Amino acid sequence: MTLHEYNQKRNFASTAEPEGKIKKSVAEMIFVVQKHAASHLHYDFRLESEGVLKSWAIPKGPSMNPAHKRLAIQVEDHPYAYRNFEGTIPEGNYGAGNVIVWDNGTYILVDDENYGNLNACLQKGHLRFIIKGKKLKGEFVLVKLKVKKENSWLLIKAKDEYATQEDILLQDQSVISDTTIDSLKS
Numbered sequence: 456m457t458l459h460e461y462n463q464k465r466n467f468a469s470t471a472e473p474e475g476k477i478k479k480s481v482a483e484m485i486f487v488v489q490k491h492a493a494s495h496l497h498y499d500f501r502l503e504s505e506g507v508l509k510s511w512a513i514p515k516g517p518s519m520n521p522a523h524k525r526l527a528i529q530v531e532d533h534p535y536a537y538r539n540f541e542g543t544i545p546e547g548n549y550g551a552g553n554v555i556v557w558d559n560g561t562y563i564l565v566d567d568e569n570y571g572n573l574n575a576c577l578q579k580g581h582l583r584f585i586i587k588g589k590k591l592k593g594e595f596v597l598v599k600l601k602v603k604k605e606n607s608w609l610l611i612k613a614k615d616e617y618a619t620q621e622d623i624l625l626q627d628q629s630v631i632s633d634t635t636i637d638s639l640k641s
Contacts, residue, residue, distance in 0.1 A: 460531035464549035472544060473536035486586055487538045487559040488517060490627070492636045493552035500527060500610065502562060502584070504573040507532040513610060516624045517591055521614045527597060529606040541632060543639060553639040555629040560588035583613075589630045593617030 465472060487508070489499040498516040501508035511527035518525055538559065544551050564573060565583045576582040580599030586592060594613035599605075612618055627635050 461533055464531070466548055470544050470548045471542050472540060472548075473534050484562055484564075485538055485559065486562045486588065488557045488588075488591065489540070489554050490516075490557040490629075490636055491550065491552060491554050492640075493544075493550050496636075498557060499530075499533075499554075501533060501538070502573060502582075503535065503538075506535055508535060508537055509573065509577070511597070511608060511610070517595075517610060517612075519591070519593075519612050519617065519619045519621065519623045521612045521618050523612070525610045527608040527610040528604075529608060539631065541629060541634070553636050555634060555636055555639070556631045557627075558588045558590040558630055560586060560591075562586045565594065590623055590626055 462474065465474075484503045486503065487501045489501070491497055491499050491512075495514065498513045500511045500513050500517065503509075510530045510533050512530050513525050513527050515523075515525055539556065541555050543553050562584045564576060565585055573582065580601075582597040583594065584597075585594050593615045596609075596611045596613060598609045598611065600607040600609060629635070
């Protein structure tokens with residue numbers, strides 16, 4: 456799943472989405488969760504790594520409840536500039552629909568063997584990380600499923616002081632613009 460695949464799926468003459476270019480951040484590693492009303496509503500979970508955003512589509516959205524194991528489908532890398540993208544992807548373009556930045560912040564890998572190397576954790580099929588977001592907080596795990604589709608993972612909230620049974624998805628406003636997906640449809 457590369458940035459090249461991201462670029463091939465888009466017509467940048469007709470979409471406001473940023474073109475895929477590798478760019479490294481100068482501060483902490485960022486994460487972003489974008490709520491995306493495409494053909495099916497889902498949440499795009501992204502972790503910065505080596506100048507791109509490693510990305511997973513989460514059909515049911517993230518949860519702060521450790522009992523909820525959320526399917527996360529790994530998709531193509533997205534450019535670092537995509538971290539702030541909000542708006543409408545026009546009809547006829549890949550992923551057409553409305554997008555808001557539902558959550559964002561920073562993360563750190565918690566991995567004794569790979570010393571913070573996300574790509575090594577991806578190869579191993581197990582990522583453990585701590586998120587410092589505006590909505591999502593605390594420790595999470597991404598675990599690769601051993602099934603035919605090699606891009607299937609589970610996103611699981613760890614049992615920690617931030618774990619709750621509260622439905623975090625009810626907080627539906629953008630953390631950047633305070634807008635909602637529904638208000639973009641108008």
